Amino acid sequence: MSVVDERLNALRGAAPRKPHNARTLAALAANPGCLRRTLLDAAGIDKGQIAQGLGVRISIGQMSSIAIARGKGFEAKVKADGCAELLRLLREHIGLPVAEVHYHDLNPADTDDRITSRLRRSRHALRVSAESNEPTGTLFDHPILQLTVNGVQVRIEPDLIAFKLGNQFFIVEVKSFAILDGTADSGKVAAAAQQSAVYVLAMREMLQTAGLDPDMVSDQVVLVCPKDFSNHPVAELLDVRKQLATLKRQLDRMESVESVLRLVPPDLSFDLRLDDAGRPTRDPQELAAAVFQVTARYSPECLGACELGGVCRSEASGMVPVLGRVVREDLGGIDSIKEAVELATGLREPDAGQQQASDLLRRAYGMREAALGAVR
Amino acid sequence: MTSPQERAEIKTAEILTAFTNGGRRGVVVDSPPGAGKSTLVGRIAAEIATAGDTVVVVAQTNAQVDDLVAKIATRLPGLIVGRLSRDGYLPPPTLLLPNVQVASRVDDLPDCRVVVGTAAKWAQVRSARTWPWAVVDEAYQMRSDLLLLIVPLFKQMLFVGDPGQLDPFSPIDGERWSGLPWDPMQSAVAVLLRNNPDIVPHELPVTWRLPASATRLVQTAFYPFSEFTPGTHDDERTIHVPTVGIRRTVADEVIDLAADTGWGFLELPHRNTLRTDAETVAATADVAVRLLQRGTETVCEHAPGGRRLTAARIAVGAAHRDQVAAITRALRARGEIADGIRVDTANRLQGAEFDITVILHPLSGRIDATPFHLTPGRLCVLASRHRHACIVVGRRGIPELLDAHPGTEPVHLKDFIKFPDGWEANQAVLAHLSNHRVSALH
């Protein structure tokens, strides 16, 4: 085990490692400048538990049970009868001339089917297919993929289907948000594109390891969603080239976890010290002190993207970043709200670096007072 | 091996044939910076006019129109060139030519073989007339909604433009049209190509403006799918700056570096600042003024014996108007030597050409990169205006800022995807600049 791994394990303590999945990998793009998140994710620490240990409510990751049920129902419908609906879509909407296809079920055979053996099966099936020149299309349902993240092999178990036609693999991603008159929620499409990019990259890595051409995996992803207000699936091609580039650069950056580790004290630990009943016994104040040892890069967007959003918000209380990115930019590098107000109202003399921002704030405050004073 | 001149000539002839003999409704020409776009427009208009047909030229701004009218009228002394204008327009001295007519109604220009006007003006024309030929200049700067209005006026259209420059702008959130093949927020050429996939753009092969030292970078960073070459060799374009003795400043250092290599990056210490950061503004102005104070000379194919760099051949570029105002003031404070230096935003520098440019890096001192900053066209315009050298001024920390930029922009189905990505283009330029860095440690 490398020194880095040892340190990361020490940070996590006794808690089981929370592995990356496509969703967490895609989320790397949300705030790549945040050292706190980078480190906790690299160490496989459950950030939700940390937040709970600190007594802060988590607002993300909660999905309505009703929505989950509907999503499952939709996916089942798409895959029913050997993916009959999906094949219809691939023929009609994507213009793929699929006459007849093979269906390769890589779902777990039973509850005892271990992920390692599934991975082996998936890898074998995809490799055999990649090497064959058979013109018939093949669907791979639920393959297990693997991606190297920060030197560690991360297994990804996507709810997806890979489709091979000629010598091209396409990732098929089934989502339950609607495509209404050809448009869909741009945030949800973006999330789907980011996740798909993880799958594309993982599959490319798999082919490359097997000595095959990684470009066999298309950067055009097939997105399958319900059409309009119905439960009927409709498909759309999604170009994920940009997401792939983003993901690649995030993964490159993650190699630098080592340099982040250099910035934190050697005895730092985020161990919650769970008791036998799984309750954390660590003193919240002590835990908070440990968390705050690693710098965060908070912005309000974190509240919707990271389990620690609420933690970092209360830490940043009184600081300009809690007001939003634009405000921070407008205030010209002044970090504290109190300082900004005191500079604006003339209660404080600016430092050397604050003169310009201070002049602007004072002018703005003067105009504000004049305008409001006239009607007061 | 053909010479750049020959290659450009072959391409021009090919375009002319495709347009006038190809029987196509639309022909598109992509032009990298300084590849002779307006020369091509002028030449094609002149050839059609000389052959006896009437041709319309559409440009995007009044300055572009004036420029084209002067060029075409000089080229065609025997024919009358019309300048379609707004009411109350006063032609600049360059247009006071015997064969130029000015009118605000196209029906008042019946004898003109060439009529030039802005797209906005053509979009107002309510004439029963149509014209057989139209050449649209700077077509990537035109919004597709304007194109919708002018298309019915013309039978065959040639679109010439630079795909790497800034996209047209609207303050409106155009989400409701996202993915539509006629999205009115997109450029005229983007919509035209999406709806007519059979049109394959021609590409001008030679940049006459960019020196060899800039061509590769600009091409890889901003035109990843194009292949163009510089019209000159490395040693055809040189800069001589008399050496300074004692008290050599960082401005001098970065000037010397840029004189040698074509690029210089004056890096100030890291700090988060207002956009109009006084130190960066001062450093930018200093570099521009020092270029003149030191008696810089440029040598090029037009002046093989060298010529003195004048203020008019220098541009200072920035992203925002308040930065432009601050730099203008800083230059004014440095005395009359700076009179005549063009200071402007990327938007307004589009299409212009200078010998040396000094740029305030759009991300200098920022905390976050925004889509505004990351629009590749903005940096592309700033980094491709020069014939000799480009000096960038900015604070330390820009690569870190780009690394921290969230990659979570919304994605629309069937959207117009444009390459390169602004993030990657910015990184490519910074990687290049890191080898041309002079640190100012205050």
Place this chain on the structure above:
Amino acid sequence: MTVLTSLAKALAAYSMGPQRLTVFRHQYISSKPIVIVPLTLAGETNAPLAAMVGSDRARPTLIVTRQPRERAERLQFAGRLASELLFPIEMAAQRTQPTGPGPNARMRVVDAPQIWVPNPAGIEFVRTLGRMTRLRQIEGPWAVPKKVRDLGIWLTWFAEQAEFADTGALIAATQALAAVWATGQSDLEDGNLAAQMAWLDPPEGMDVASAVSRAENPQLCPPAGPTTDPTFDRLFLEPALRDLASARTPAAHSAVHRRLTAMLEEQMRPTWELVWTAIDLLLEVTEAPRVPKRWEQQRDRFTSFHQYVANGGNPQAKRDSAGRSAHRLAELEQRMAAFEAQRAYDDPLVIADYRLTGEAFAGQVVDVDATRRVPGLRRSVLRPLVTVATSDQVHLDVDQHVYDPARNGQQAVITSVNETEDGWRIELELQNQMGGGQTAKPGSVPLLGEEVTYTSVTETFVRRRPWPTREETPWTHGGPPPDSTPVVEDAAEDWS
């Protein structure tokens, strides 16, 4: 956002109290607003679950679907909502008055309906429900009652009006509040109506910090919708829906439905109250001078659209054609520019924003030549010169057109800009609004010593050729698209 807004946010966070962003309210508020608080079923595409609707704060109408997963029940829901909304629309349309004296006067409604929803997602609900219902057929197979289709046409109209910067037809409460007040939290947090209102109107005896903390707990303050709280879904809604599906007798069914109705009312009621309180707070802010004129234009738009519907006009297409999109973009831009200019002319805090960015300046008149004339086309014209001394950082150049908000946007051209020791001296040539006489009409030329403001911000009006109809779409934009009038297939559109 601007420096003034950012400063106001900092001041709000520092003082733990809201800060004004504008001196006036630029939003018209109807004397009889209609409030809609909608809820949808998670996971579906805009499947209506319930709505609280009405113009009477004390007596909202409660509409709850009997089974949100069933198409027929969704139609029922739309029908009941139609009854609530089409009536005030029709009432408003009946009361008209001429636009002026004289024979060319048109008719204009005396007042137009105005709908309030809690947040932008509520506007999205209105838009999508409109899309769901407007393309139905009212006879033949799959027919729906006419009022359902009419509701769709009207909801679509309201949602489209809400895209305009100056809208007064359909308003999201969070946005209307954010236009007037800065809170000490980010825009993102202001998107939660309860959290925003915690700053503006904390519960009696509670400080802002505690009020915000309470507002962010969905168990204490249910979300303003239309999406429901996942915990509510799991603990209450899902079991109730299950019971509803398995109820064997009408009596059992109505018992479950009563339970469902009660729990949904509990989820909507707090938001309903918050929207009304928001309206009350906004009513207390003085209306800006140019608001009535804008509302008059909105009444015209309502009048003419009502005419269109009454004449059997087709429902709006699924997506805009090329000409329609260009036309709409032009209108969006024109109305936005007009609204921005009018706000700046009306409001000293708004114009201050432009002064800070160098697009406006305020100062004192230090020199006037009120009788100056210059040669014109036929005869000489009056072009007074005014010199203003200002300490604002001006970024305007010579030849730039500027406008005087105090003189109804009187136009001037900058003829020179000179930096002085303590600011700038700007010389202007006045262009219009001075009367037709030999000398300027009184008050039309600023006097020596007068405090004046000029800005480059102005309303724009561009004259253009007409936009092409669908049939006229040129080859560059794909040529005429296939026919888009609703077909039976649309009416048969599946809903679950």
